[in-house]
Amino acid sequence: MKLENETWIVKEFVLVGFSNLPDLKPTLFILFLLMYLxxxxxxxxxxxxIYLDHTLHTPMYYFLGVLSLSETCYTLVTIPNMLVHLLMENQVISIPSCWAQMFxxxxxxxxxxxxLTLMGYDRYVAICHPLRYAVIMSPSVCLHLGSLVFCSGFLVAVTETCLIFSSSFCHSNRVEHFFCDIAPVLKLSCTQSAAKVLTIFFFSVIVLLASFFLILLSYAFIVAAIVRIPSAAGRRKAFSTCVSHLTVVIVHFGCASIIYLRPESGSNPDEDRMVAVFYTVVTPLLNPVVYTLRNKEVRVALKRTLGCRLRTQNN
Incomplete structure (x- = not known):
């Protein structure tokens, strides 16, 4: 830290991470590394x-592939850095690096x-408007919707990140977390105004609650449509396509809400770290497992692709 006008101005952060558990660091490293791999x-x-099997070239699996790609990039932002810090005593991160990681x-x-909201809308169109599904969810529409999703996500990111890093940091240089998350970094700001905190909280409410409400709205229409299906087998088949998505939605939004929608967010670092481990390490592991185990088409495509590869190698 640097002294300017009798105020200590932070020039770099120290990530506290799991320094309060020194004896568990080797065990945590092995556990998190295995889960990450x-x-x-x-x-x-x-x-x-999804790329190789042409039977999966539908909007539903296109969005699933994009979700898997996004989850892969998502874990790359935090987990490798966390693993390195579990092996090192020095857990220093520069402010530009912290800005980039948070962004x-x-x-x-x-x-x-x-x-996930878009995937809920896709299921709504498939079940409630099956005859118009190919028109409504055409490849060009899917491409534009996918682009809109990421543009909106990173627009929120640049707004929140610039807001948090718009002022200097002088309270301390210790970030009570294993990565640069919103609440632990915001606590160190020299000008932690109520307006800044409320603005960030407002964005969290919009992203989480609005998205979750739209998903619930989609499923309200889906349930109403499923109830009208005359055969029990037809109802089971229609709902089975939604179970995997619902499972991921509940886990994803549940963990995020615990962290970002609590009035006392950031006041209990140990609890925040425990929940953060779940949604940065466990949730990305849960998503592919849920979609693979509960989705018959993905399992069949996996067996077919592996079978083709083995036959090619044998020949």
Missing amino acids: ISLSSNVTIITI FFIGLACSNCFL
Whole structure:
């Protein structure tokens, strides 16, 4: 830190991470590394299967592939850095690096929320308007909607990040987290005004609650349509296409709401770190597992692709 006009101005941050658990660091490193490798390989497998298998070239699986790609980038922002810090005593990060990490983390997290909302709309169109599905969810429409999702996510990210880093940091240089998250960094700002805090909270409410409300609205129409299906088998088939998406939605929005919609967010660093581990490490691992295990078409495509590869190698 540098002294300017009798005020200590922070020039770099120290990520506290898991320094309060020194004896557990090797165990945590091995555990998180294994989970990260499984998550990374699972998401890459889903992307590859969707790309190679032409039966999965539909909007539903196009969005699933984009979600897997986004989750892969999302984990790259935080987990490698966390793993390095578990092996090192010095956990220093420069302010520009902290800015970049927060920007990409918020951008990808918001994009995932919007993408899950878009996937809910896709299921609504498929079940409630099956005859017009190919027209409404045409490739060009999907491409534009996907682009809009990421543009909106990173627009929120650049707004929040610039707002947080618009002033100097002077309270301390210790970030009570294992990455540069909103609340721990904002606490260190020299000018932590109520307007700034409320603006960031407002963005969190818009991203999380508005997205979740639109998903609930989609499923309200979906349930109403499923109830009108005469056969029990038809109802089960229609709802089975939604179970995986609903599971991911509940986990994703539940964890994010615990962190970003609490009035006392950032007041309990240990609790925040525990929840953050879940949505930065566990959730990206859960998504491909849920979609692979519960989705018959993905499982069949995986077996078919692996079978083709084995036959090619044998020949």
